[in-house]
Amino acid sequence: MEKILSMMAGSVWKIHVQAGDRVEEGQQVIILESMKMEIPIEAETSGIVRQVMVSEGDFVNEGAILIELE
Amino acid sequence: MNSETFRDENKDKTQENRIRRLMDELLVKSDALLDEQRPDAVLKQHSKGKLTARERIELLFDQGTFIEIGKFVQNIGMETMQGIDTPADGIITGIGEVDGRTVAVSASDYTVMGGSMGKIGLEKQARIIKIAKEAGYPLIFLMEGGGHRIQEGLDSREFARGSSGSSFVDLSLMSGWVPLIGAIMGPGFAGPSNFASLCDFIPMVEGSTMGIAGPKLVKAALGEDLTKEELGGAAFHTKVSGMADLTVKNDEECIKEIKKYLSYLPSNAKATPLQIPCNQPLNNVDQSLLKLLPKSTNQAYDMRKILDLIFDHNSVYEIKPQFAKNIITAFARINGKAVGIVANQTRYMGGILDSAACTKASRFVSLCDAFHLPLISFIDVAGFLPGSASEKAGLVRKSAKLLYEFAQATVPKVSVTVGKGYGLAYFAMMGGRTLQSNYSIAWPTAEICAMGIEGAVDVAYYRDYEAADDPVQRRKQLIDKFRSQIGAIRGAEGFGVDDVINPLDTRLLIAKTLERLPEKLLKEVPPRKHGIIPI
Numbered sequence: 001m002e003k004i005l006s007m008m009a010g011s012v013w014k015i016h017v018q019a020g021d022r023v024e025e026g027q028q029v030i031i032l033e034s035m036k037m038e039i040p041i042e043a044e045t046s047g048i049v050r051q052v053m054v055s056e057g058d059f060v061n062e063g064a065i066l067i068e069l070e
Numbered sequence: 071m072n073s074e075t076f077r078d079e080n081k082d083k084t085q086e087n088r089i090r091r092l093m094d095e096l097l098v099k100s101d102a103l104l105d106e107q108r109p110d111a112v113l114k115q116h117s118k119g120k121l122t123a124r125e126r127i128e129l130l131f132d133q134g135t136f137i138e139i140g141k142f143v144q145n146i147g148m149e150t151m152q153g154i155d156t157p158a159d160g161i162i163t164g165i166g167e168v169d170g171r172t173v174a175v176s177a178s179d180y181t182v183m184g185g186s187m188g189k190i191g192l193e194k195q196a197r198i199i200k201i202a203k204e205a206g207y208p209l210i211f212l213m214e215g216g217g218h219r220i221q222e223g224l225d226s227r228e229f230a231r232g233s234s235g236s237s238f239v240d241l242s243l244m245s246g247w248v249p250l251i252g253a254i255m256g257p258g259f260a261g262p263s264n265f266a267s268l269c270d271f272i273p274m275v276e277g278s279t280m281g282i283a284g285p286k287l288v289k290a291a292l293g294e295d296l297t298k299e300e301l302g303g304a305a306f307h308t309k310v311s312g313m314a315d316l317t318v319k320n321d322e323e324c325i326k327e328i329k330k331y332l333s334y335l336p337s338n339a340k341a342t343p344l345q346i347p348c349n350q351p352l353n354n355v356d357q358s359l360l361k362l363l364p365k366s367t368n369q370a371y372d373m374r375k376i377l378d379l380i381f382d383h384n385s386v387y388e389i390k391p392q393f394a395k396n397i398i399t400a401f402a403r404i405n406g407k408a409v410g411i412v413a414n415q416t417r418y419m420g421g422i423l424d425s426a427a428c429t430k431a432s433r434f435v436s437l438c439d440a441f442h443l444p445l446i447s448f449i450d451v452a453g454f455l456p457g458s459a460s461e462k463a464g465l466v467r468k469s470a471k472l473l474y475e476f477a478q479a480t481v482p483k484v485s486v487t488v489g490k491g492y493g494l495a496y497f498a499m500m501g502g503r504t505l506q507s508n509y510s511i512a513w514p515t516a517e518i519c520a521m522g523i524e525g526a527v528d529v530a531y532y533r534d535y536e537a538a539d540d541p542v543q544r545r546k547q548l549i550d551k552f553r554s555q556i557g558a559i560r561g562a563e564g565f566g567v568d569d570v571i572n573p574l575d576t577r578l579l580i581a582k583t584l585e586r587l588p589e590k591l592l593k594e595v596p597p598r599k600h601g602i603i604p605i
Contacts, residue, residue, distance in 0.1 A: 008419050009457060035452050036522050037368050037420040062459060 002045050004067040006060045010034025015056055021049045023069065030054075030066050041066060103141055103157045111181035119277075120256060121321040123162045123179040126212050129325045130175065131166035138164040139201075140194040148228070150221040156182050160215070161191035163198040165207065168329060171337055174202035177212040180256055185215020187261050189222050196237045203240050206338035208249040210328060211265050214256025214278065241268040246440035248338045251331065253324055254314070259284035259302060267313075270437055271331050271389070274304035274314040275324050312393040312430060330387060334401040334408045335441045342589065343442055348382055348406035352578040355379055359573055367489050367517055370416040373398060373448060376488070377411060380404075380577045386411070389434055394426035395419075399434035401443065405581040410438030413448035414499065416489070423472075423495050424455040425463035432471040439479035442589050446580060447476075447500040447507075450489030452522055470604040472498045476505045478601065482587040483507035484580055487516040487558070487567065502566040508591070509583045511576075512567045516558035523552045 010032040017029050023043040032039040047069035054066050105112045105122050115122050121129070127136055140163060145156040160182035165174050176195045178185040187195075202209040223229050244250060245268065252266030254274045263280045266272050274280060281302030288294050288301060299306065307314035318324045336343045359379045364371045377386050377400065385403035395418040400411045412431050414421035423431075438445055454460065454469055476483070476498070485500040485507045496518060497504040512518070520526070527535070527548045538544035558570045571579060 008422070008424075008455065035420060035422060036524055037416070037422075037452055038370055039420045040370050040417060042417075062457075 001050065002047055002069040003065045004029060004041060004043055004069065006032065006041065006062060006064045006066055008032070008034055008039065009061050010039060010059075012054045012056050012058045012060060012066075013038065015052060015054070017049050017052065017067070019049050019051055023047060023049060032060070043067075043069065045069065100141065108157075108181060115181055118256075119320060120180070120214075120275075122181060123177040123212065126255070126321055126325060127162060127164070127166075127175060127177055129322065130210070130212075130328070131168060131173075132170065136164055136166035136175075138162065139198060140190075143190050143194060145188050145219075146190055146222070148222055148225070150224075154183070154221075156188060156191075158182070159188045159191035159194065160185060160219075161187065161195050163194045165198075165201065168208075168332060171332075172205070172207050173210060173332070173337075174198050174205075174207045175210045175212065178215045178262065180214050183219060183221075185213075185256065185262075186219035186221075187215065187217060188219040189228060191219075192237070196240070199237050199240045199244070202248060203244045206248055206340060208251070208332055208335070208337055209244065210251045210253065211262070211269065212253050212255055213258055213262035213265065214254070215262060216257060216284075217259065217261025217264075237265075238268065241265070245270070246339060246436075249332060249335045249441065251328055253328060254278045254280050254304075255321060255324060257284070257298075259287075259298075263302075271328075272307075272314045273316045273318050273324050273327050273331075274307060275318055275321060276304055278304055280307055280313060308390070308392040310393075312390060312426060315390050317392070331401075334387065334403075334443070339440060339442070343408040345408075346403065346406045348403065350382055350405075352405060352581050353575070355574045355577050357574065363488075363515055363573070364416075367450075367515070370420060372417050373413050373415045373421075373450065373488075377402065377413060377448065380580070381409075381411070382406065389437075390430050394424070394430040396421050396424065397427040397431050398448075399431055404577065404584065407581075407584055408443050409580075409584070410434060410443040410445050411448065412445065412499065414451045416450055419455070421451055422453060422455045423451060423469065423498065424460060425465045425468045428465065428468035428472045428498070432468075432475040435472070435475040435479060439475070439481050442481055444482040444484070444584050444587070445476070445479060445500070446483075447485045449485060449487045449491050449496060449499045449501050449516075451492060451495040451499055452490050453492045453495045467604045469494065469498055473505070474601070474604055476500050480590050480593050482584055482589075482591065484509045484583055485511070486576060486580075487512040487518060487561075488573075489513075489515055489517065490522075491516060491518040493521050502561070508587055509579070510567045511569050511571050511579065512558040512561060513573045513576075514558050514570055515573075516561065516567075516570075517556045518558070518561045518566065519552075519556040523549055523556070527552065 013033040014031040025046045027043050028040045030041040050068040050070040141158050143159045145151045160179045162177045176198050250269040251271045252269030256278050258280045279298045279302045285298050304317040308317045356379050362375050381402040381404050386400050388400045398413040398415050491501045500507050531548050535541045535544040561567050562570050
C-alpha cells in the first residue's frame with residue numbers, strides 16, 4: 001500500500017479525489033495552503049484511492065498521511 | 071658457407087624461437103584475464119542483469135582507446151590468500167577516450183572475490199588516481215563490492231599503513247581540479263561508498279546500495295533491522311538522503327548518464343568547457359512561455375517547462391532531480407555554451423527553501439564555479455521554511471551556505487526574478503544587487519520585498535488595524551497599499567535590478583551577456599588562506 005504524505009505543514013485547502021478513484025503518477029490529488037500559497041500534492045505512483053485521511057480545512061504536519069493508495 | 075655464418079644463423083633462429091615463445095606466453099597470460107576465459111563468473115554477473123567490469127569499460131570508452139594499467143597484478147599472497155586467484159586483483163584501471171577526451175577509470179571486478187578491495191588492487195587504484203591528478207583527466211569509479219578485502223585487512227602490519235588512505239589525500243586535492251564520478255553499480259556499502267563520497271557525481275544503478283555499513287553489520291551493532299534498500303538503496307539515496315544524484319535502470323544507462331554529465335564539463339579546471347554549435351535562434355522563444363506563468367503568484371507552476379523553452383532544446387540536465395524537488399539544479403546550454411541553473415520550483419512545497427534545497431543548491435553552485443559554468447538563477451521564492459524541523463536541521467547555517475557559495479563564485483552570474491523574491495531567500499538566490507551578479511533582471515511578474523505582505527501586515531500593523539473601526543477593512547487597505555509597491559518596475563526605479571524585460575527576451579539577453587563576459591571575473595579577496603564554508 002502506497003501512502004501520499006504531506007511534504008510540509010499547512011492546511012488542507014482542496015481535495016480532488018475520493019475513495020475508489022484511480023490516480024495516475026504525477027496527478028494532483030490535494031492542494032494544501034501553506035505560507036499563503038497553494039501547495040499542490042501529487043501522487044508519486046499510480047493506484048486506486050483506498051482512503052482519504054484528511055478533510056478540507058484540516059491542519060496537517062509535515063509527513064502526515066493524506067491519502068492511502070492500493 | 072663457413073662455420074662462422076652457420077653459427078650466427080643458428081643463434082638467430084634460437085633467439086627468434088625464444089621471442090616467439092615469450093610472445094605466446096604473454097598472449098596466454100593476458101587472454102586468461104579476459105571475460106571469455108572465465109565464463110562461469112561472467113554468467114553469474116550477467117544473471118543479475120549486470121555487466122562485467124571489462125564490459126562496462128568497453129561501453130564507456132571510444133572504441134579501441136582503452137589502455138589498461140596493471141592487468142597482470144595478483145594479490146600479495148598473504149597466508150590467508152594462499153591458492154586464491156585474483157585476476158588484476160579485482161580492480162581494473164586505465165586510461166582511454168570518452169567522446170574524444172582522455173578520461174581515467176577504476177572499475178571494480180565483482181567476479182574477483184566479490185569486488186573486495188585488495189592491497190595491490192588499491193595500489194593500482196592509487197596510481198590511476200595520481201595519474202589523473204597529475205595529467206588533469208576526469209576520473210571515473212565504476213564500483214561494486216564489499217569494501218576492503220577482509221582476508222588482507224586483519225593484520226596491522228598491512229592495515230596500519232592504510233595504503234588506500236593516501237588516495238583520499240589525492241582525491242581531496244583533486245576536488246574542483248577534475249570532474250570526479252563515483253558510480254555505484256552493485257553492492258556498495260563501506261569501501262565503494264567511501265570513494266564515492268569524495269566524488270562530485272554519484273549515479274546509482276537500481277538495486278545497488280551505498281552507506282557506511284550494510285544491514286548485517288547494522289543489525290549486529292544496533293539491533294536495527296532494515297532491508298538493504300531501506301538502509302541505502304538507490305531510491306533512498308536519490309530521494310531522501312540526497313547522497314546520490316541519479317537512479318539509473320541498468321549499467322548501460324549508467325554509462326550513458328556519466329558521458330552526458332561529462333559533456334557539460336571541461337576536463338579540468340584549466341580547460342574551457344566545450345562550446346558546441348547551436349542553430350537555435352536566440353530571439354524566437356516559444357510564446358507558450360507566457361502561458362506557463364500562473365495567474366496569481368500564490369499558484370504553483372512548472373519552472374522546468376519554462377527553463378526548457380529558454381535554454382537550448384533538450385539541453386536542460388537536472389542534477390539530483392528526485393531530491394529536494396522544490397529547487398531545480400541543472401546543467402544546460404544557451405547558444406551552445408554550458409551553464410548551471412538554480413531555479414525555484416513552486417510545484418513542490420511552493421518552492422520554499424528548506425535545508426535539503428539549500429544543501430542541494432549550494433553544492434551545485436560550488437561545482438559550477440569550480441568548472442567555469444556561469445550561474446543563472448530563476449527566482450520565485452516566498453522564503454525559507456520556518457518551524458522546528460528546519461531549526462533542527464540547522465537551516466540558518468544551510469541558508470548561509472547557499473549565500474556563501476553564490477557570493478564567492480567567480481564565474482559570470484545572472485539572476486532572473488520571475489515571481490516572488492522575498493526576504494533573505496531572495497538574497498540567497500542571488501536576487502537584485504544582493505550577491506553582485508553581473509546582470510540582474512526581473513520579469514514584469516516579479517514581486518520583491520522583505521516578506522509576504524499579509525504576514526508582514528499581521529506582524530507589524532496588528533495594533534493599527536485592530537484599533538480601526540473596521541479592522542478587516544483596514545487590514546485589507548494596508549495589504550493593498552503595500553502590495554502596490556512591490557512590483558518589478560518599481561524595483562528597477564530604485565535600481566535594484568538592471569532591467570525589467572519581456573520574458574521572451576530572456577534567452578537572447580542571457581546568451582549575449584555571457585558571450586561578452588570573461589570566464590572568470592576579477593574579485594578582490596582579503597589576504598586570507600581560505601574561507602570557512604558554513605557547513
